[in-house]
Amino acid sequence: MSTGCHSSIQERGASGRRRILLVGNPNVGKSVIFHHLTGKYVTVSNYPGTTVDIASARASFDGNALVVDSPGVNSLVPRSEDERVARDLLLEQVETTVLQVADAKNLQRGLVLTSQLAEAGLPMVLALNMADEAERSGISINAESLSRRLGIPVVSTIAVKGRGIERLKNTLGAAKASLLYVRYDEDIEGAISRVEALLPGLPVSKRSIAIMLLCGDRELQEWLSPRMEPGALEAISRLATELRSRYARPLAYVINQRRAEAVHSIVAEATSGAGGRGRSLAQAIGRWSTHPLWGIPVLLLVLFLLYLVVGVVGAGTVVDFIESVVFGEYINPAATQFFSWFHVPFLQELMVGKYGLVTVALTYSMAIILPVVGFFFICFSLLEDVGYLPRLAVMANSVMKRIGLSGKAVLPLILGLGCDTMATLTTRTLESKRERTIATLLLALAIPCSAQMAVILAMLAGTSGAVTAIFVFIIVSQLLLVGFLASRVLPGKSSDFILEVPPVRMPQLSNVAIKTLSRMEWYFKEAVPLFILGTLILFTLDKVGLLAFLERAGAPVVQQWLGLPAAATAAFIFGFLRRDYGAAGFLMLKQQGLLSVSQLLVSLVTITLFIPCIANLFVIFKERGWKTALAIVLFIFPFAITIGGVLNLILKATGVWS
DSSP: OOOSOSGGGGGGGTTOOEEEEEEEOTTSSHHHHHHHHHTTOOEEEEOTTSSOEEEEEEETTEEEEEEEEOOOOSOSSOSSHHHHHHHHHHTSSSOEEEEEEEEGGGHHHHHHHHHHHHHHTOOEEEEEEOHHHHHHTTOEEOHHHHHHHHTSOEEEOBGGGTBTHHHHHHHGGGOBOOOOOOOOOHHHHHHHHHHHTTOOOOSSOHHHHHHHHHTTOHHHHHHHGGGSOTTHHHHHHHHHHHHHTTOSSOHHHHHHHHHHHHHHHHHHHHEESOSOOOOOHHHHHHHHHTSTTTHHHHHHHHHHHHIIIIIIIIIIIIHHIIIIIIIIIIIHHHHHHHHHTTTOHHHHHHHHSTTOIIIIIIIIIIIIIHHHHHHHHHHHHHHHHHTOHHHHHHHHHHHHHTTTOOGGGHHHHHHTTTOHHHHHHHGGGSSSHHHHHHHHHHHHHHOOOHHHHHHHHHHHTTSOHHHHHHHHHHHHHHHHHHHHHHHHHSSSOOOOOOOOOOOOOOOOHHHHHHHHHHHHHHIIIIIHHHHHHHHHHHHHHHHTTHHHHHHHHHHHIIIIISOOOTTHHHHHHHHHHOHHHHHHHHHHHHHTTOOOHHHHHHHHHHHHSSOOOHHHHHHHHHHHOHHHHHHHHHHHHHHHHHHHHHHHHHHHHHTTTO
16 A cells, blocks of 8 residues: 655645644544534545545634644554554645644653654644543643643643633644754764755654654655655665664664653653542443453443344344334335336336345345444444443453454454444554454454344344354354464564553543444445445346356355255355345245254354455455455355355264254
8 A cells, every 4th residue: 555645645735724733642532622623514535545534624713724633643653554644644745733632641642742743843732631531530730831841832621521622722823833852862863963964855844754764664765765865765774774773672662762751851840649549430440341350241241231232222123113114114115116107127126126226225224234333333432432442452452462463453353243344444543464454354254243243143042052152162263263374374463552541431422422423424425335336236147147147056065065955055145245144044044944953053154254245345455455355255255165064064973953
């Protein structure tokens, strides 16, 4: 994937509009402040050359200012695509005011990033957000003292309650370049001076660019290449290699440690209070949720509540009402009657036929998937706002490391239980290509989406607990096995697990609503069109006879190897459109009495491990590229069939549930 550092990004500033760039560590409340600064004029788009979405909008208090919300970062030397985009935004030739948002509870971490922004030399303002949580933790920050030390305006805010926002708006016009200056040891300072002498004029200070290059920012080198004198980059590379050889640790680590030391005295001067003195129920829950022992029952309770809300209410009650009443009694009959008036058989088949855009694509995406995904988005936003998701990542880190991932990867995997397609998009937050590829593979292989899970639970209803236990064991074991093997085959290594764990807090309904609505917007803009496209493909295959051919061609494998009835072939074909379509096909076979218990188990395992649905596949192509997407499909399809067939042979040999 190409870097965002290229000339086309400068077109954003062609209008001459002033830009306010929000920068900050992850989970510091930038999105909420963005909402306060912009109101309703919001545009979300891909950053050029990347798959990362950024939000930009006209400032509600200044019609000549454009507010841009950059992805959360811990460093301007990028380790992930999100951090690369934030770095690239700083390099644009646009009149920029940086609004850094920091977590008031973790001032040390925020000021380490401030030191990097100060090196860039851009005018900036610091917003100390979540000031109320800092106070509850026994931390008091003297904003005036901090402002004097940094040489920039500092404003305390509680964004979720709108406090401090008006003062922040009024302060943006007084933004200044920070006086904070970090001096490194003689070797590093000497190298910085030598690199600065080789650099052309740039949007940010030469010192900042020099430090990034010395730390090994290769994509920045590519961006600089056409702007540099011949041989200059080669000289910088040699200088950086020689400098890095003098240190036992990575140079980026050495530099960051010096920054941390430099800001430590500032933090000590500007803050008072021991911090963390409270013994409230919220703090107790926060400790329990990451405890090696008590964290497990907390996790099980969260999963049970998630099942009740999403699986029972969303996938059960709400889906049944919308599918059977809203669509079954009103929308679909009305659409059928409407298109019958045209007396055009092809149009009628296309819209309301067996693979009709209304009866299949619209019904499925709006009546079956939307309620389930909607309830999941609400729950996910609640867990995010409460502060539980980072704790879950901490709990899962030791397991994730064994399959080549960090604890952060558990978040996309959990999101996959709502929708694998959207979860695949969230893998972009992982720091290395290797981790993104492994997570994408596991999502496509063994993480059933909420709609498919609802069908699976319906199929398991009435069977013994042993059947359910075996099914769960097989899926989880294959997920861990494939992850382990992929981590050994794919080059690279896992990234360091660095994650801010916020305090457990009461969720703000407005915050939950904003997050849920933004995710719902994604669903309508990204997922629904893919449902329509997938249905069109099935309709075309059916019309030209390829669907019937595929059913005949697949029947031998399905009947002889998997031991399933011939009618199950169609369910696998439907599974390519959506894996829960396939699961629903097996549910119908079960209801018709055509599946024994062993066949039920084989069909469940195979369709769960089956190739990703067409919507997810398109997103994998978009995110990982066609080579990786093709490799994933070519692995998963035979793997699922193999595991299903081996399970069939074992069940036949043992005579269990025959």
